[in-house]
Amino acid sequence: MVEPACPVDGTKESVPLFEVDRYPVRRCARCGLLFLWPQPTGEELKVIYGRGYFLQAPSGPDEEIFARMKSATAAGY
Numbered sequence: 001m002v003e004p005a006c007p008v009d010g011t012k013e014s015v016p017l018f019e020v021d022r023y024p025v026r027r028c029a030r031c032g033l034l035f036l037w038p039q040p041t042g043e044e045l046k047v048i049y050g051r052g053y054f055l056q057a058p059s060g061p062d063e064e065i066f067a068r069m070k071s072a073t074a075a076g077y
Helices: 042-048 063-076
Strands: 014-020 023-028 034-036
Touching (some): 014 034
């Protein structure tokens, strides 16, 4: 298996930490970034970030928090 490189600084030294759903999360030994390895495929990303992901917000008390979080994420892209 190819050793993953950190997406930020390119370091090839990282430590496996845990899994989210079935995606392994690693920590870069140099900068501390947490990243998935292996990265989800394009098809998996389509499922994760479906049509309503950026536009749909839950209702209730957390609605404003989720809306701000999704706006900030979208602005980052």
